[in-house]
Amino acid sequence: MKILRYAWVVLFLWFGLSQMFFPNNWTAFLPTWSGYMPIPAAMLVKLNGWFEIFAAIFLFLGIFTRPIAIILTAHLLIIAASAGGAIGVRDFILAMIGVALASVPADNWTMDFKAKKTKTDPTPDGASIQT
Amino acid sequence: MRTKIASILIILFILGFGAIVYYTRPVMNLKNNVLNIPAGPLASTNNNTPTPNPISNSPSENIFAMGQIAIHNNPADCWSTINDSVYDLTDWINRHPGGPQAIESLCGTDGSALFSGQHGRSRRAQSALELLKIGNLQI
Numbered sequence: 001m002k003i004l005r006y007a008w009v010v011l012f013l014w015f016g017l018s019q020m021f022f023p024n025n026w027t028a029f030l031p032t033w034s035g036y037m038p039i040p041a042a043m044l045v046k047l048n049g050w051f052e053i054f055a056a057i058f059l060f061l062g063i064f065t066r067p068i069a070i071i072l073t074a075h076l077l078i079i080a081a082s083a084g085g086a087i088g089v090r091d092f093i094l095a096m097i098g099v100a101l102a103s104v105p106a107d108n109w110t111m112d113f114k115a116k117k118t119k120t121d122p123t124p125d126g127a128s129i130q131t
Numbered sequence: 132m133r134t135k136i137a138s139i140l141i142i143l144f145i146l147g148f149g150a151i152v153y154y155t156r157p158v159m160n161l162k163n164n165v166l167n168i169p170a171g172p173l174a175s176t177n178n179n180t181p182t183p184n185p186i187s188n189s190p191s192e193n194i195f196a197m198g199q200i201a202i203h204n205n206p207a208d209c210w211s212t213i214n215d216s217v218y219d220l221t222d223w224i225n226r227h228p229g230g231p232q233a234i235e236s237l238c239g240t241d242g243s244a245l246f247s248g249q250h251g252r253s254r255r256a257q258s259a260l261e262l263l264k265i266g267n268l269q270i
Contacts, residue, residue: 023155027222030226032226032228033228034226035223035226035227035228036228038223038260038262038263039262040155040156040157040222040223040262040263041222041223041226042155042222043151043152043155043156043262046151046155047148047151047152050144050147050148050151051144054140054143054144054147057140058137058140061136063133063136063137063140064137111132111133111136112133114133115132115133
């Protein structure tokens with residue numbers, strides 16, 4: 001699970017940074033339905049990139065891992081449905097990583113795991129308190 | 132600890148979101164293109180010396196003459212005026228749900244009649260254009 005999570009972090013960081021710094025390379029990929037929101041194309045791409053970067057940071061730190069995995073899965077499925085064809089198939093398969101991440105508890109390198117462990121077992125290293 | 136980091140990240144996300152919306156509005160590009168604008172909107176009526184526009188980040192402070200809008204009359208550089216507001220529609224041509232032709236026909240012209248004919252007095256359509264606004268028409 002760690003490998004899948006960090007692979008997804010790299011994926012979304014790369015795409016997010018690329019969209020932030022080179023928005024004009026991405027405007028052609030905007031779906032036609034985005035035209036119902038007359039938001040400038042570059043702005044829409046940058047906002048999407050910003051969202052992906054933050055989602056990647058959350059995933060990297062392992063904060064809200066499962067909810068973020070679900071959100072990113074939905075995000076990728078929307079992209080897959082909009083793009084269609086080979087790109088759509090690729091994004092659909094990538095989205096399945098999110099399904100895998102969301103379907104199991106957060107791994108032991110995440111802050112979610114550490115927070116849960118502290119909550120259920122507040123003593124260091126699980127040592128029982130001697131009275 | 133986790134909650135604190137999450138809160139900081141969420142606040143940063145919201146601040147960044149706002150900054151992106153503010154700094155990528157079409158009106159922010161005007162300063163870069165100021166030398167391409169031939170004459171000051173109000174100065175040209177009093178003398179023949181072209182003066183650059185005092186471009187502001189606030190669309191309500193930019194006033195353009197119809198002649199200035201008329202030179203932005205192609206799909207690569209498309210301005211239009213609708214109900215006395217001036218819009219940079221370049222970015223939106225290829226994303227218009229009704230097809231690019233409808234927007235291309237507005238480039239460099241007063242599109243009020245066409246816009247009203249298509250969208251009536253739809254407040255939603257009007258407010259949706261707000262992000263594309265770069266100024267007001269000199270009356």
